[in-house]
Amino acid sequence: MSGIGRVLVAVYGVLALAAVGRSFVQIASKFEEAPLAYSLSALAAVVYVLATVALIRSGRGWYRVAWATIVFEFTGVIVIGTLSIVDPALFPHDTVWSWFGRGYLFIPLVLPLLGMWWLAKHRPGQVALRTDAA
Amino acid sequence: MIEWFTWVQVAVAVAAGLLCLVLGLAGRVPSDLTNGALAVVELLLVVQLVVAIAAPAFGNEPTGSVLEFYTYLVGALLLPPAAVFWALLERSRWSTVVLGVAALAVAVMVYRMLQIWTVQQA
Numbered sequence: 001m002s003g004i005g006r007v008l009v010a011v012y013g014v015l016a017l018a019a020v021g022r023s024f025v026q027i028a029s030k031f032e033e034a035p036l037a038y039s040l041s042a043l044a045a046v047v048y049v050l051a052t053v054a055l056i057r058s059g060r061g062w063y064r065v066a067w068a069t070i071v072f073e074f075t076g077v078i079v080i081g082t083l084s085i086v087d088p089a090l091f092p093h094d095t096v097w098s099w100f101g102r103g104y105l106f107i108p109l110v111l112p113l114l115g116m117w118w119l120a121k122h123r124p125g126q127v128a129l130r131t132d133a134a
Numbered sequence: 135m136i137e138w139f140t141w142v143q144v145a146v147a148v149a150a151g152l153l154c155l156v157l158g159l160a161g162r163v164p165s166d167l168t169n170g171a172l173a174v175v176e177l178l179l180v181v182q183l184v185v186a187i188a189a190p191a192f193g194n195e196p197t198g199s200v201l202e203f204y205t206y207l208v209g210a211l212l213l214p215p216a217a218v219f220w221a222l223l224e225r226s227r228w229s230t231v232v233l234g235v236a237a238l239a240v241a242v243m244v245y246r247m248l249q250i251w252t253v254q255q256a
Contacts, residue, residue, distance in 0.1 A: 003228055010217070010232040014239045017212070021205045029201050 005055070008111075008118055012052040015107055019045035019096050040080070041095050047072055051115070060124045067119055074112035077101055081109070135194065135251040136185055143178045144241050144248075150175050151237035158230030164221035168233050172221075175237050176214040182244070183207060198250035206250070210243040 023041040031038050047069050054066035081100035084091045091098055101108030150171035157168055186207065189195075196203055217236035221229040 003226075004231075006220075006224070006226070006228040007231050007235065010220070010235050013216075014213070014235065017209050021209045025199065025202045025205050029199060 005118055005122070008114060009052060009055045011107070011111060012048065012055060012115070015104065015111060016045065016048035016052045018104065019048045022096065037091055037095050044073070044076060044096050047076075055115070055118075058124065063119065063124045066115070070112045070115040070119065073108065074116070077108045077112065135182075135189060135196070135248065137248070137252070139185065140182070140244060140248045143182060144244050146178060147175050147237050147241035147244060151234045151241060154230050154234030154237060156234075158227050158232075158234055161227045162230055163225045163227060164218075164229050164233060168230050169218050169221055172214040172218050172233050172237060175240055176211070179207070179211050179214070179240065179244075182247075183211065196251045197253065203247055203250045206243045206247045210240045210247075213240055213243075 019041070023038065023045040026038040026041055051066060051069035051073065054062045054069060077097045077100055080091065080095060080097035084095075084098040094103055096104060096108055100106060153171055154168045157165075162168075186203070213236045217233045221233055223229075
């Protein structure tokens with residue numbers, strides 16, 4: 001991972017921090033109000049952390065982890081984002097994905113797309129070749 | 135929380151963020167100027183921490199969740215050192231952009247902290 005990909009990792013790191021922080025507050029102070037929404041928040045937070053780590057690490061295994069976590073996030077933001085608009089009663093409490101991540105400047109919606117674009121352009125084989133050449 | 139100080143802090147963080155973004159995109163590697171800008175952002179956060187701890191003793195109480203406030207504050211305190219560490223480790227133009235991203239994230243977090251302390255809409 002080099003060049004502008006570093007910036008992608010940094011933004012992922014910030015989002016992971018935001019998701020972990022928010023999830024920590026929700027679970028520590030009002031978990032019983034909405035166990036489902038807050039468990040989902042915690043799961044999303046863990047996946048953001050995992051995605052950040054996977055983007056930093058190299059190798060085929062981490063490349064797969066990066067794809068899996070980023071696809072999971074994209075699915076999450078699309079499904080939960082749609083549900084939160086179609087049937088707001090389902091998610092009375094905000095999650096990182098409600099309204100397609102509106103509370104986070106829509107970063108949760110845009111970031112997985114950038115992540116997938118990055119991964120598609122940088123397969124492990126190509127990276128290895130480039131490192132050999134250099 | 136002292137409101138005017140917080141606004142100064144947001145302004146400094148935004149200015150530092152834009153400076154690093156512009157210099158980074160212009161191809162400059164991290165310098166004393168950009169690392170120093172992040173150091174100023176961090177210093178103001180430490181001052182903010184001291185103010186937040188002392189303020190309730192002077193009748194300046196947060197209206198919102200104290201736990202949420204400190205989660206933001208501790209998270210924000212972690213960002214500039216992490217970004218500067220990165221910048222010292224890898225001296226590329228993108229590290230300068232990362233410094234900018236960190237400073238802008240701090241600005242947003244400090245603004246959220248002000249909201250939590252002063253007005254609660256949720």
